[in-house]
Amino acid sequence: MSTQTQTKPVSEEQGWLKQSSNTSLEEVNNTVSVPNKGGFWRKLLAFAGPGSLVAVGYVDPGNWATSIAGGARFGYTLLIVILLSNLVAMLLQALSAKLGIVTGRDLAQATRDATGRKTGFFLWILTELAIIATDLAEVIGSAIALNLLFGIPLLLGIAITTLDVLLLLYLQKKSFRIIESIVIVLMVTIFVVFAFEVIASKPEISALFGGFVPKMEIVTNPSMLFISLGILGATVMPHNLYLHSSIVQSRQYKRTIEGKREAIKFSLIDSTFSLTGAFFINSAILILGAAAFYGTNLDVSEIEAAYALLSPTLGVGIASTLFAVALLASGQNATITGTISGQIVMEGFIHLRISPWLRRLITRLLAVVPAFIVTWVAGSKGTGELLLWSQVVLSLALPFAVVPLVLFTSDKKKMGEFANKLPVKILAWICTVVIVALNIFLIGYIVVTGQEIG
Template sequence: MVTRSDEETEERGWLKRSASVSLEEVNNTVKIPNKGGFWRKFFAFAGPGSLVAVGYVDPGNWATSIAGGARFGYTLLIVILVANLVAMLLQSLSAKLGIVTGRDLAQATRDATGKKTAMILWVLTELAIIATDLAEVIGSAIALNLLFGLPLLVGIAITTLDVLLLLYLQKKGFRIIEAIVIVLMATIFAVFAFEVIISKPEISALFSGFIPRTEIVTNPDMLFISLGILGATVMPHNLYLHSSIVQTRQYKRTIEGKKEALKFSILDSTISLTLAFFINAGILILGAAAFYGTNLDVSELEAAYELLSPTLGVGIASTLFAVALLASGQNSTITGTMSGQIVMEGFIQLRIAPWLRRLITRLLAVIPAFIVTWLAGAKGTGELLLWSQVVLSLQLPFAVIPLVLFTSDKKKMGKFANKLPIKITAWLCTVVIVILNIFLIGYIVVTGQDIG
């Protein structure tokens, strides 16, 4: 049981306490069996990891990974692996923060800082969510165009209607949302497992892609794609999301209860992110096996779709590619809305109707997508999709630094504060992320070139 001193330890170090719990309508609503074996408890806790993993296989990953594979072969597989390992670490810290403190990352940031800082970070986080939503809008519109021949502008307009879908799912309960997400994730995994097999990648070259190479950092074009992969893999809004949705479980808010919840939550997210790694690696492998060395331009997803079946010699390959793309876009829609609600309520303590929150976020993404598509067509959407992922990468430090600070602070976390090895690893990852982003910004400012 939690003693009074335990409770005081956990609350010390915060300037104030958030007025409400995170995602109040679903907080502490999913039952956990008091008795039962390992697997029964695991399946009760499982689910949040899948929602988090969705963000790691959204349409933005497709553009960057396909481009990376087509232009540089298997070289950037190491980037996907490292990014996924970093994601596993950061998501485990996010889950820890939510379970131990009862705060999501947005609430924790506000509780530890002043209103002005919270407001600035909220604006930056909203930009990241808009960039994420932009990828979903474009990806879904492209998929609708490829499958049904709908013009991109019509597809972009249709994507605004997913507000109704999300509202319907929310009324059915949180576990229903998790189940749908898991089915869609499994569909995407199955499609790419099949496509990788029929693409017949060169195994020795494939495994050599997991060996680090200095040119990844020294080659600006390669670094640009790598940062896009990093931004598309380690998603800043997912850190806010995970710290909130782990609190949907009815675990005991005691030291032992939190230890159990943390154990199963980390296992859940690790398994889900491993699946996401195989999907992301599969996308890049497919791009390398099908297009590397062919001089074919697959910088846009439409081009990859059109060339996939002829290149692989399998007629259904392109159709399956589009189906998985549509599943990816719709999957990401669910978590984007939740993330927006979490950061708005956490940073500025503003609660608005979920449908209005979703509509605002979606319109902010639809407007630039609509304008670019109108002016530049498919090529413009492809470039916008790639740049949206770089925006996410640039936002990462503003989410990662507070997360590592909070979870390493014994006054805030008590017995659950990061141990020295985790602390060192987390800060090392943070420093690398910041340095790479500074390098990218410096290159763009100095050269003034579009290296996408």
């Protein structure tokens, strides 16, 4: 099976489409028809949506503490790191979408086809661990937000997050488009909140723009370098690559060469626009940390501390509350995409089909249970340690998603005329080598020192 799939030209991809049509996303009314005729904006609207689901992974609660601490300790200097990280993410997500559109296979399915059952099972375990690790940040972030907003204890907040599964089940039965719309609303909410926070913090404009200029100090200063690596390492999430290659197939359009070319164009616009929004949000988080806390000697290494100090520092009473609202929106957003990714990799890697409600419940509980136990035993300090080791799992899983993605999209037998051109291929491999090297460095640092980045 592997050999046949590897050598199968694009013209025979209908066999792949028939294999992949029995996916979890087909169980719901998730398809969106693309008009054969119509203007640019009408078609763009039809293709819009998947990019927002993907962008969620770049503004999840796991990134907040690092960005705030980076701004508080080093001002605007690390804004260039956020910019470069986002550009790499745009490239890899574009390749992921192209793989799904051209081959009719998501990244998990394509990897299983090329490697076989045993390797597919190993990669499924590794990817599931990465999704659980990512979900831990969302679970803990949502619990912290509930605690800050309503005084709900962390343990109860973690338990409440299991209810997300029931809501997701209901929404998917209605329409996948509804989920995309909710995600967009939550992303806009986060954006508006941080726009207000940044304006209220009155950042120094010249220093802010200066932060987008590369500085040698980022490499020579160990503390600055470690936080930079933390930002880079947390930017490209492996589950996002699997997710994007699957959900772009939810659009109904003509599977001709011209139709695919048009789909690639509009999916690129969709993902680039959404990831640009994620870039502004991540930049705003660091700018807020810099404007509010840089030079104050206040310890804002944790989200709770930033919440407590934000209103007094800015002199705006509602600032802390809005911060917690944005955190809750971020946690709920990322929860949706993590759960959907879980069902995609399960069916893609091991061809296991179970009831939708059971699959999503398992995905959620695998993240909730360890977070609940550790919080119960060790309190908030324990959740910090848990998040630390979740970074290690993510770092281990990332190369197993990025390397196959670049290989597949560069393969003319799979992609035909859509295979990566030489400049894209070189750039993609440079990004891959950098990502893998940085993640290996991160793992070594965490394992050897047992300390969190920064």
